[in-house]
Amino acid sequence: MPDFATGDLALAIVHHVVIFALAGIIAFEVGVMKPGLSTRDIPRLGRADMWYGILATLIIIVGFSRAIWFAKGWAYYSVNHFFWAKIGAFLIVGLLSIQPTLSILRWRRAQKTDPSFVPDDAAIRGVRRFLWLEVFVFAWIPIFAAAMARGYGMAP
Template identity: 55%
Template structure:
């Protein structure tokens, strides 16, 4: 039963992360200011918290799930999945820093709006995150079918 609960939590968290990332990309558009900027900052914080929960639940699945840890730890497809997750995490640093900076500037100046070039850069990185993120379920499906063993 615990394996089922862990699997459900893991999948729901992954889907939530994808949704949060997509919402961030939609919100980070020209004209971003005020309340939308605050919403973007909260979405980004939820994104980070969700990513952390994915790591915790994933760790629990590896060590306390139905499969033995070696199933995961000795599988190169598992490590490719982890690498894709890490790349997404590293890519997310730039948007998070930008959003925090924008939020601080907006608190000092309620009329603040991010520069078009800065927004475009953040949107590109968020788009790249989505592309790399798409690899995660691909690797997961391959691993579940025994690839890499």
């Protein structure tokens, strides 16, 4: 059984690595989801989106493990406004990712009946808008994290 400091360090490392991986996946999706995407881009987006789900789940598991059992403990985070702002922002990113996921799944299904299927530009631009909104909200999370870690936003 690792001691507290080792467990805390391990989870902090995993937290950061998985967050950077998720940022990479979002950047990949923004880079590929453009008018003119090819038939081969749709399965690539599908695979990236599957990793999105896996990484987001890992972030939740690791993040809450840190908040409850490691770092400063639940008594600290549960009354910290920046912690809840961070969780809220992460939740909004998750909700914003539903539209892109459903679109990609629909396009993959359409490709099964018509292998030459590609979505029209308007549909691609619509999904792209959601991806950029995700980027915008995601960018606030490290700001809330830094404030939360330094004791700002504690309820009186």
